[in-house]
Amino acid sequence: MRIHSFFSLLFRLLLYSRADALFGHGFIRCQFTSSNDTVYLEQYYINKMLLLQYNSTLGNVTGYTKKAIEIARDFNKSPTFLRQEKKNLEKCKSHVSLLLDVLSKTVEPSVRLRSVDAAGSKHPGMLVCSVYGFYPKQIRVTWQKNGNNVTSDVTSTEELSNGNWLYQIHSYLEFTPTPGEKITCMVEHASLTGPKLYEWDPTFESQRNKIAVGTAGLVLGLVSLVTGMIFYKKNHAGRILVPTS
Ligand SMILES: *[C@@H]1O[C@H](CO)[C@@H](O)[C@H](O)[C@H]1NC(C)=O
Ligand SMILES: *[C@@H]1O[C@H](CO)[C@@H](O)[C@H](O)[C@H]1NC(C)=O
Ligand SMILES: *[C@@H]1O[C@H](CO)[C@@H](O)[C@H](O)[C@H]1NC(C)=O
Ligand SMILES: *[C@@H]1O[C@H](CO)[C@@H](O)[C@H](O)[C@H]1NC(C)=O
Numbered sequence: 548m549r550i551h552s553f554f555s556l557l558f559r560l561l562l563y564s565r566a567d568a569l570f571g572h573g574f575i576r577c578q579f580t581s582s583n584d585t586v587y588l589e590q591y592y593i594n595k596m597l598l599l600q601y602n603s604t605l606g607n608v609t610g611y612t613k614k615a616i617e618i619a620r621d622f623n624k625s626p627t628f629l630r631q632e633k634k635n636l637e638k639c640k641s642h643v644s645l646l647l648d649v650l651s652k653t654v655e656p657s658v659r660l661r662s663v664d665a666a667g668s669k670h671p672g673m674l675v676c677s678v679y680g681f682y683p684k685q686i687r688v689t690w691q692k693n694g695n696n697v698t699s700d701v702t703s704t705e706e707l708s709n710g711n712w713l714y715q716i717h718s719y720l721e722f723t724p725t726p727g728e729k730i731t732c733m734v735e736h737a738s739l740t741g742p743k744l745y746e747w748d749p750t751f752e753s754q755r756n757k758i759a760v761g762t763a764g765l766v767l768g769l770v771s772l773v774t775g776m777i778f779y780k781k782n783h784a785g786r787i788l789v790p791t792s
Contacts, residue, residue: 570594577639585643587636603636653738656681660732660745670721674747676732679715687735688718692728
């Protein structure tokens with residue numbers, strides 16, 4: 548790649564500059580807003596001042612100081628250089644369409660609806676509708692009671708980035724449990740063909756709590772059993788080993 552020659556050029560610029568503290572850096576940029584307006588840019592700076600720039604829209608190098616203008620003129624006379632820059636633009640364009648392809652994909656969230664402790668709330672109950680792993684960021688999470696929209700006593704987090712393109716959001720509803728009342732969390736997102744409803748099932752949760760208590764009981768029982776066995780074995784062994792003098 549002719550990029551190497553651009554680096555040697557940066558050194559030439561450094562040599563021509565005054566012998567103060569110098570800091571040179573370069574950028575290669577691929578700018579776009581859609582796949583057909585890609586601009587390929589190479590920019591070279593010394594002490595944060597732009598000295599040289601290749602702009603694919605112009606198809607040439609522009610110098611911004613007297614010396615840089617001379618260097619730019621040399622580059623603009625080189626067909627090899629200009630051809631290479633055209634190739635770089637093509638590469639940049641193909642990467643952009645790949646990127647746009649990725650950006651246009653949607654990822655469907657997974658949703659979990661559960662009750663949490665409503666400490667410090669004016670209502671005894673609180674539900675949280677957790678929506679995980681969706682893309683893009685735009686989403687709507689709303690609540691309904693018996694099919695009617697609920698807007699009061701609702702709080703929500705922002706769309707939180709997972710740091711891997713995916714997002715999560717948590718919406719909270721404070722409520723007073725009422726027998727026979729149907730509470731739903733509704734999720735609307737580009738990955739879904741329509742709104743998706745998740746109904747709160749209090750019996751399911753109490754069932755799960757019973758299983759948890761049952762499991763805890765079983766574990767406690769096992770622990771007692773094992774402790775008992777160890778205790779028994781120790782005593783038993785002790786009895787055998789104790790000298791009978
Ligand atoms: C570039 O894309 C936009 C929208 O995607 C379209 O309106 C425009 O006509 C395209 N231009 C060219 C030169 O293809
Ligand atoms: C590149 O050149 C085009 C056409 O003159 C201009 O519109 C654009 O702003 C330039 N880009 C930069 C970063 O200077
Ligand atoms: C670069 O190209 C543009 C547009 O073709 C032209 O106006 C400009 O004078 C050129 N600059 C140099 C330094 O050759
Ligand atoms: C309830 O909210 C949904 C989505 O936010 C909206 O489409 C619908 O029109 C609302 N219904 C009523 C009765 O306000």
